[in-house]
Amino acid sequence: MLSELFIDNFVIIKRxxxxxxxxxxxxxxxxxxxxxxxxxxxxxxxxxxxxKDIVGRFADKTVIEGVxxxxxxxxxxxxxxxxxxxxxxxxxxxxxxxxxxxxxxRINGRVANLTILREISPILIDIYNQGxxxxxxxxxxxxYLIDNYSNDNETIDLRKMIKALVNQKNECLVKYNNLNLSxxxxxxxxxxxxxxxxxxxxxxxxxxxxxxxxEEYKKINNINALRESIEAAKEALDNxxxxxxxxxxxxxxILSEINSxxxxxxxxxxxxxxxxxxNDEINDIYSDMDIYQESLIVDPERAAELxxxxxxxxxxxxxxxxxxxxxxxxxxxxxxxxxxLDEIEDLRKNLDxxxxxxxxxxEENANKLHDIRAKKSKVLEENINKxxxxxxxxxxxxxxDFSKKENIDTTGYDEVDFLIRTxxxxxxxxxxxxxxxxxxxxxxxxxxxxxxxxDDVDTMIFDEIDTGISGxxxxxxxxxxxxxxxxxxxxxxxxxxxxxxxASNHIxxxxxxxxxxxxxxxxxxxxxxxxxxxxxxxxxxxxxxxxINSASEMLTMAEELRNERQ
Numbered sequence: 001m002l003s004e005l006f007i008d009n010f011v012i013i014k015r016x017x018x019x020x021x022x023x024x025x026x027x028x029x030x031x032x033x034x035x036x037x038x039x040x041x042x043x044x045x046x047x048x049x050x051x052k053d054i055v056g057r058f059a060d061k062t063v064i065e066g067v068x069x070x071x072x073x074x075x076x077x078x079x080x081x082x083x084x085x086x087x088x089x090x091x092x093x094x095x096x097x098x099x100x101x102x103x104x105x106r107i108n109g110r111v112a113n114l115t116i117l118r119e120i121s122p123i124l125i126d127i128y129n130q131g132x133x134x135x136x137x138x139x140x141x142x143x144y145l146i147d148n149y150s151n152d153n154e155t156i157d158l159r160k161m162i163k164a165l166v167n168q169k170n171e172c173l174v175k176y177n178n179l180n181l182s183x184x185x186x187x188x189x190x191x192x193x194x195x196x197x198x199x200x201x202x203x204x205x206x207x208x209x210x211x212x213x214x215e216e217y218k219k220i221n222n223i224n225a226l227r228e229s230i231e232a233a234k235e236a237l238d239n240x241x242x243x244x245x246x247x248x249x250x251x252x253x254i255l256s257e258i259n260s261x262x263x264x265x266x267x268x269x270x271x272x273x274x275x276x277x278x279n280d281e282i283n284d285i286y287s288d289m290d291i292y293q294e295s296l297i298v299d300p301e302r303a304a305e306l307x308x309x310x311x312x313x314x315x316x317x318x319x320x321x322x323x324x325x326x327x328x329x330x331x332x333x334x335x336x337x338x339x340x341l342d343e344i345e346d347l348r349k350n351l352d353x354x355x356x357x358x359x360x361x362x363e364e365n366a367n368k369l370h371d372i373r374a375k376k377s378k379v380l381e382e383n384i385n386k387x388x389x390x391x392x393x394x395x396x397x398x399x400x401d402f403s404k405k406e407n408i409d410t411t412g413y414d415e416v417d418f419l420i421r422t423x424x425x426x427x428x429x430x431x432x433x434x435x436x437x438x439x440x441x442x443x444x445x446x447x448x449x450x451x452x453x454x455d456d457v458d459t460m461i462f463d464e465i466d467t468g469i470s471g472x473x474x475x476x477x478x479x480x481x482x483x484x485x486x487x488x489x490x491x492x493x494x495x496x497x498x499x500x501x502x503a504s505n506h507i508x509x510x511x512x513x514x515x516x517x518x519x520x521x522x523x524x525x526x527x528x529x530x531x532x533x534x535x536x537x538x539x540x541x542x543x544x545x546x547x548i549n550s551a552s553e554m555l556t557m558a559e560e561l562r563n564e565r566q
Contacts, residue, residue, distance in 0.1 A: 001020070001022055001068065001458045001459050001489035002020050002042070002066060002067070002125065002459050002489065002491070003020055003067050003068065003069045004017070004020070004066065004067035005017075005018040005020065005038070005041065005045075005064075005065075005066050005067075006018075006065040007038075007041050007063075007064055008059070008062065008063040009055065009056040009058045009059040009063065010041055010054055010056055010062050010064060011034075011054055011056055011520075012034060012056065012511065012517075012518050012519060012520045013034060013041075013519070013520045014056070014058045014517075016520075016522045018038070018507060018522050020491060021504060021505040022489055023486070023489065023490070023505070024481060024485035024490050024492070024502060024503045024505070024562075025489070025490065025491045025492070025505040025506075025507065026492050026494055026499065026502075026506050026507070027491070027492070027493045027494075027507045027509055027522075028493075028494060028495065028500050028506070028507075028508060028509070028537065029508060033511045034510075034511055034520030037520060038493070038509065039127070039461070039463055039493060041064045042066070042125065042127070043127070044064050044096055044098075045065075045066040045094045045117075045121075046117065046121035046125060046127075047114050047117035047121050049114070050062075050098045052098070052100050055098060055099060055100055058517070060099060060100070061097055061098060062096075062097070062098045062099070063095070063098075064095070064098075065094065065096075067092070068091065068093075068094070068124055068458075068459075069090060070090045070091070070092055070458070071458070073456065074123055074124075074458060075090050077120075077123055077456065078092065078123065081116065081119055081120050083107055083108065083116070083120060084108055084110060085108060086108070092108060093106075093107070093109070094106075094107055094117065105117060122457070123457065124457070125457065125459045125460075125461060126448075126459070126461070127461040127463065128441075128448070128460070128461065128462050128463065136418075136443075136447045137432055137444075139416075139417060139418075139430070142400075142416040142417065142418055143373075143411050143412075143414060143416045146373050146377060146380065147411075148451075148454055148455075149376050149379075149380055149450075149451065151454050152372070154372060155372055155373075158365055158368055158369045158412075159369070159410075159411070161365050162362060162366060162411070162412055163410040165358055165361055165362050166362070166408065166410050168358060172351055172354055172358065173355070175347075175351060176348070176352075178340075179340065179344050181344070186344065189337075189341060190342075193334045193338045193341075194338070196319075196320070196334055197335065197338070199316070199319075200316060200327065200331050203312055203313070205324055205327060205328055205331070208324060210313070213306060213310065213313075214310075216306060217303070217307070217310060220298075220302060220303045223296050223297075223298055224298070226296055227293060227296045230289055230292065233289060234289055234290065234293070237285065237289075238282075238286050247282055248282060248286075251275060251278065251279045251282070252279070255272065255276065255279065258271060362408045363408070365412075366412040366413045369412045370402075370412065370413070370414055373402075373412075373414055373416075374402070377400040380450065381398055381399060383450050384398040384446055384450055385398050387449055387450060387480070388442065388443060388446045390446075390480065391443075391445060391446055391473070391477060391480055392442070393422055393443070395421070395422065395423050395424040396420065396421065396439075396443075397421040397428065398418070398419070398443075399419045400416060400417075400418060401416070401417045402415070402416060403415040403416075403417075417430055417431075418430070419431065420443065431443070441465040441466070441467065441468070441477075442469070442473075442477060445465060445477065445481070446480075448460060449484050452484060452487045452488055453487065458488060458489055459489045459490075460484065460488050460489070461490075461491045461493075462491070462492045462493070463493045464493055464494065464495065465481075465492065465494075466494050466495065466496045466499050469496075470496070471498075474496045474499060477498075478498045478499035479502065479561065481502070482502045482561065486565055486566075497534045497537035497538045497551065497554060498554070500533075501534055501551075501554045501557075501558040502558045502561060504562060505524065506525050506526070506530050506533070507522050508522065508529070509522050510522075510523075530555065531552050531555060532548070534551035535547040535550070537551075538551055
C-alpha cells in the first residue's frame with residue numbers, strides 16, 4: 001500500500017507530507033484547492049512523463065517521493081523486475097526529482113529509468129478516473145479478465161497448451177507453404193539449388209584454411225624479395241670476404257682473444273663456453289637459411305591456382321555468406337531443401353497428417369476452455385448483476401456475450417463482449433458504448449469489487465467516482481467502497497459527504513494566499529475539524545447548526561458501519 005507521499009515545490013504545493021493508512025482514505029477540498037495535484041503527483045510516481053512547468057516558484061526543483069509497504073508476493077514480483085531491496089525490508093521508495101533542465105528517478109535509492117517504473121506500476125496502484133480508458137472498458141481485455149477470474153490452474157494450463165499448439169501449427173504451415181509448389185516450380189528450384197551446390201562443391205570448404213592460403217599466396221607473390229632478404233641475412237652472418245666484418249668473423253676474433261685466459265679465470269671460461277654456443281647456433285641458423293633459400297622456387301602455376309581459389313572463395317562469400325562457416329551452413333540448408341523437393345509428396349502427406357492432429361487437439365482444448373469460460377461467466381454475471389443492483393442501478397443487467405472466431409488462436413476460439421443495460425426497456429449493448437458518467441462509475445466500481453480478490457494490486461484510487469450521483473445512491477457507493485477497502489487500500493477523491501464520512505483517514509486539501517503566493521496544503525482532520533468539513537460538503541459555504549448536527553450524525557453512523565465491516 002501507499003503509506004507516505006512527500007511533495008516539495010510542485011506547482012502551488014510548497015511542501016506536503018501526506019500519511020495514508022490501510023483501509024479507506026479520502027481526500028476532500030474545495031474546487032481548485034489542489035486535489036488534482038495530489039493525483040498528478042501519484043501519477044508521476046507511476047511513471048508519467050514530467051512537464052518542466054510543474055516546478056513551483058518556491059525552489060529550483062520539484063521532489064516527489066512515495067513510500068510503499070509491500071507484502072512478500074508483491075516484493076518478489078518487483079525483485080523479478082529488477083528492483084533491489086535491502087534485506088528483510090519490504091519498503092519500496094520511489095523518488096522523482098525534476099528541474100527545468102533535468103530529472104532523475106531513484107527506486108530504493110538507486111538510479112532507475114521510467115521504463116522500469118512503468119513496468120512495476122500496475123502492481124502498485126490502480127487508478128480510476130471517470131472517463132478514463134481502463135481494462136474494463138477495452139474489449140480486447142475481456143477474455144483475459146474471464147480467464148483470470150478465480151485464477152484456476154486448469155485455465156492456465158489450457159491456455160499454455162493452446163498457445164504451444166498454435167505455434168506448432170504455424171511452423172507446420174510455413175513448412176507446408178514451402179512445399180506447396182507446382183511441378184514447374186519444383187523443377188526450377190531444384191535446378192537452381194543444383195547449380196548452387198555444384199558451385200560450392202568446386203572446392204573442398206571443409207579442408208580449407210583461409211589463413212594458410214593467404215599466407216602462402218603472399219609468400220609466392222613476394223618470393224624474389226624473400227630470397228634477396230635471406231641472402232642478405234646470410235652474408236651478415238658469415239661473409240667469405242676478408243675485409244668484411246660478419247657476425248661469424250667477429251665472434252671468431254672474440255673467442256681467440258679470451259681463449260688463452262680460460263684456464264686462468266673460471267668466469268672467463270664461462271664467457272668462452274657461452275660465446276662458443278652462440279657461434280654454433282649461428283652456424284646452424286646459417287645452414288638452415290641456406291636450405292630454406294634453396295626451397296624458394298618461383299611457381300607461377302601455384303600462384304595462379306591460389307589466385308583462382310581466393311577469387312572463388314570471394315565469389316562464394318558474396319553469394320552465400322560472409323564467412324566459410326556461413327557458406328557451409330547455407331550449403332547444408334539447400335542440401336536439405338533439395339532432399340525435401342525430392343520427397344515432396346511424402347512430406348506433404350506427413351504434414352497434412354500432423355496438421356489434422358494439431359487441429360483436432362486444438363479443437364478439443366478450445367472446447368474445454370470454452371466450457372470453463374462459460375461456467376465462470378455465469379458466476380461472474382451473477383456477481384456483477386448483484387453488485388450493480390446493490391449500487392442502485394435497479395434495472396441494470398449485465399451479460400457476457402460469446403461468439404466464435406473463424407480460426408483458433410492462442411486464446412482459443414472465443415470472442416467475448418461485455419453487454420450492459422442500465423434502464424428498463426433498453427436493449428443490451430456493449431459496455432464500451434453505454435451508460436452515463438455516474439452509471440459507468442458505479443459499474444466500474446462493481447467490476448473492481450468483483451475482481452479485487454484476483455489481482456495483485458494493493459492500492460486503488462478513485463478520482464471523483466461519485467460524480468453524477470447523490471442521495472441514497474451516494475451512500476450505497478460509499479458503502480461499496482468501504483467494503484472494497486477491507487480487501488485493498490482505497491484512496492478516494494470525493495465531494496460527497498456520504499462517501500467522505502465513511503473513510504477511516506480523512507485528508508483535507510486547502511489553499512490560501514501567503515504574501516505573493518497561493519499555497520495548497522494538506523492536513524489530516526479529526527473530531528471538530530472533520531465535522532466542519534463534512535458539514536461543508538453537506539451545505540456548502542453556509543455552515544449552520546443543522547448541517548453541523550447532520551455531519552456529526554453522519555460520522556457517527558459511518559463509524560458504526562466501519563465497525564460492522566471489520
